[in-house]
Amino acid sequence: MRTVLDVCCGTGLMAAALTTLGYRVAGVDASSSMLARARARLGSDALLIRETLPDLSIDGVFDAAVATFDGLNYLRPTQLRSTLAVLARRLRPGGWFVFDLHTDTMMAFAAANPVVAGEAGGHRYTIGSVVDVCARTCDTRIEVTRTGDGDTFTELHHQYFFTDGHVQGALVDAGFRVVAVTDEYTYEPVGASSLRATWITRTSREDAGDLRRR
Numbered sequence: 001m002r003t004v005l006d007v008c009c010g011t012g013l014m015a016a017a018l019t020t021l022g023y024r025v026a027g028v029d030a031s032s033s034m035l036a037r038a039r040a041r042l043g044s045d046a047l048l049i050r051e052t053l054p055d056l057s058i059d060g061v062f063d064a065a066v067a068t069f070d071g072l073n074y075l076r077p078t079q080l081r082s083t084l085a086v087l088a089r090r091l092r093p094g095g096w097f098v099f100d101l102h103t104d105t106m107m108a109f110a111a112a113n114p115v116v117a118g119e120a121g122g123h124r125y126t127i128g129s130v131v132d133v134c135a136r137t138c139d140t141r142i143e144v145t146r147t148g149d150g151d152t153f154t155e156l157h158h159q160y161f162f163t164d165g166h167v168q169g170a171l172v173d174a175g176f177r178v179v180a181v182t183d184e185y186t187y188e189p190v191g192a193s194s195l196r197a198t199w200i201t202r203t204s205r206e207d208a209g210d211l212r213r214r
Helices: 013-020 032-042 075-087 104-112 166-172 204-213
Strands: 003-007 022-030 047-050 064-067 091-102 115-119 121-132 137-147 151-158 176-183 196-203
Touching: 003 013, 013 022, 013 091, 022 032, 032 047, 047 204, 075 091, 075 166, 091 204, 104 137, 104 166, 166 176
Parallel strands: 003 022, 003 064, 022 047, 064 091
Antiparallel strands: 091 196, 115 121, 121 137, 137 151, 176 196
């Protein structure tokens, strides 16, 4: 059975989908509350560990790793580089790593639309963003109100927009090669209108072996 490491697994949505397809999945996340919801979804036997990147103490070598739903956007540039190096040591030679990141188009959209509001699924929401284009950061405040009873919750997010050059350099240094960069989990190549890029990468056999011997 193929093994997958779900990095920033959150509530376990991706892990559940991969398990249904027959993969053996281990999940790591920094949030205890997220992991509790993931365990409720995946069952008590699921391997779920609280880890804060770039720390990754989970044992074993995996066939593939995924980091989806904006998980890596919360890392600082130095943390992203360290995380990629650590992940390379957790993958078999030739193993796959698939992850998504915001694009410059997403940064421009957030800067041009500092407040986005609407209603969906019985909830009213307001998303306020403060973008620092020079620092390539975004501070976001999300407020959601349930229309039925007025219950409200708020989330605060601090994310980074990485340049393609930084990502590519960090991948190469970690021992990955880029197979493709697509438009948000499609087969279409990333383009000028893409808000999210999906990076499909693979460890080189020589580099991966060297990394694991360190």
